[in-house]
Amino acid sequence: MKKLPYRLVLIVFSLAVLGFILSPLEPVTNARGFSQKILFYPKRGADIGAQNVSDWFLALFLARQMVAENNRLKDKIVSLQANIQSLKEKEAENELLKKQLGFIQSQKEGDFLPVQVTSYSASGGRHMVWIDQGEKAGVKKDQAVLSQGYLAGKVIVTTLDASQVILISSSDLVVPATLKGGGMGLLHGSLAGLELEDVPTTSKIEIGQEVATSSLGAEWPAGLPVGQVKKILSSPSEVFQKVLVSSPLNFTDLKFISVKIR
Amino acid sequence: MIFLNLFIILVLVIIQLAFLPHFAVFGYGPPFFLAVVLSFLLVSRRNEAFLYGCLGFLLLDWFSPDLRFGGQTIAIIAILLLTQLLLEKYLAVIPFIWAMLFYFCTGVIFYLLLMIFANAYSWQFIIGPLYLLILAPIFYLVYKRFITLEEKIEV
Numbered sequence: 001m002k003k004l005p006y007r008l009v010l011i012v013f014s015l016a017v018l019g020f021i022l023s024p025l026e027p028v029t030n031a032r033g034f035s036q037k038i039l040f041y042p043k044r045g046a047d048i049g050a051q052n053v054s055d056w057f058l059a060l061f062l063a064r065q066m067v068a069e070n071n072r073l074k075d076k077i078v079s080l081q082a083n084i085q086s087l088k089e090k091e092a093e094n095e096l097l098k099k100q101l102g103f104i105q106s107q108k109e110g111d112f113l114p115v116q117v118t119s120y121s122a123s124g125g126r127h128m129v130w131i132d133q134g135e136k137a138g139v140k141k142d143q144a145v146l147s148q149g150y151l152a153g154k155v156i157v158t159t160l161d162a163s164q165v166i167l168i169s170s171s172d173l174v175v176p177a178t179l180k181g182g183g184m185g186l187l188h189g190s191l192a193g194l195e196l197e198d199v200p201t202t203s204k205i206e207i208g209q210e211v212a213t214s215s216l217g218a219e220w221p222a223g224l225p226v227g228q229v230k231k232i233l234s235s236p237s238e239v240f241q242k243v244l245v246s247s248p249l250n251f252t253d254l255k256f257i258s259v260k261i262r
Numbered sequence: 263m264i265f266l267n268l269f270i271i272l273v274l275v276i277i278q279l280a281f282l283p284h285f286a287v288f289g290y291g292p293p294f295f296l297a298v299v300l301s302f303l304l305v306s307r308r309n310e311a312f313l314y315g316c317l318g319f320l321l322l323d324w325f326s327p328d329l330r331f332g333g334q335t336i337a338i339i340a341i342l343l344l345t346q347l348l349l350e351k352y353l354a355v356i357p358f359i360w361a362m363l364f365y366f367c368t369g370v371i372f373y374l375l376l377m378i379f380a381n382a383y384s385w386q387f388i389i390g391p392l393y394l395l396i397l398a399p400i401f402y403l404v405y406k407r408f409i410t411l412e413e414k415i416e417v
Contacts, residue, residue: 008313008316009343012316015320016320016331022331023331032324032325035324039276039325043279043280046281050281120291127289128327130325130327165327171386172382189289
């Protein structure tokens with residue numbers, strides 16, 4: 001029987017223990033952040049590959065649903081085209097009014113920094129991602145991260161070239177949030193999805209009600225959209241209300257996100 | 263041979279980090295690399311198990327966005343040494359059901375250790391071992407069919 005590679009085990013174990021102790025230090029975090037560049041191209045290829053694989057499975061197993069969905073989407077396109085036309089007319093009208101009032105529209109370009117997700121946690125569970133921009137680009141700790149205009153997470157570690165983001169789907173991150181129309185609570189991730197807890201019973205909650213961040217605690221900018229109320233989880237006899245919030249984001253498949261740098 | 267193994271480890275690490283998170287269930291990606299390492303133990307290829315376990319998880323640790331580096335590596339080394347100590351003689355001959363139990367139990371220990379190292383406790387860690395259990399039959403059957411037992415190579 002072959003002898004086990006004890007020397008290799010010993011070296012790797014020592015490296016791991018040393019790394020475990022030293023990893024919160026800035027030079028180690030910086031080096032890990034810098035090395036994320038190696039994963040940039042494989043990640044891009046993998047994104048395309050994963051999309052192809054899922055498309056293939058969809059085509060194979062969900063052909064019927066796809067036909068139905070296709071028809072529904074066609075109807076939606078027609079409806080959206082009508083909406084676009086209506087919006088264009090309103091935009092033109094708006095421009096005219098602005099000119100008349102001498103109003104100069106304030107452009108807030110530069111508020112958001114577009115970034116790309118380079119990797120997810122290999123063993124999952126922590127709901128964290130590396131992004132390809134760091135302090136050099138103006139990313140700072142505790143900045144909010146958005147995707148498609150909805151809140152996705154918060155920057156928790158920054159290095160020169162990359163940063164770590166904890167997603168709101170994590171049970172470790174608690175976000176103060178408000179319901180449009182009144183009511184405030186604490187939002188966190190769970191197996192079922194996003195849950196908004198500790199909402200006072202005096203607040204009237206309706207399905208489809210919009211949920212956004214609250215500036216309570218001054219950690220988050222107020223008014224960032226999170227999602228909509230999907231289901232009321234608490235019973236009427238409970239002291240506080242609890243609701244399930246649906247976000248349009250797929251937290252396991254984020255590719256491009258933006259950091260609110262101002 | 264060692265270079266071929268190193269190349270395979272690198273490819274598997276990239277697949278685990280870049281491709282497999284797309285198939286995550288409740289935030290837990292498929293524990294593909296863990297299944298690879300445990301399957302080597304079940305066909306009595308201990309050297310490969312240690313090589314893939316040590317180097318692979320060291321790389322996974324480096325590239326993963328976890329606050330502490332080294333947690334996964336320490337966990338897999340602890341599992342490999344524990345297995346060698348307790349189950350060395352039995353692993354290559356255990357029947358299918360026991361092999362599945364082995365995958366699940368080692369998965370539980372692995373994710374439990376990760377949870378302790380991350381200092382973030384939640385019952386949701388059980389999803390990892392359950393995902394491993396779903397993948398296990400495929401890995402077990404492929405390894406039993408295509409990977410030769412170490413003892414047979416030596417004979």
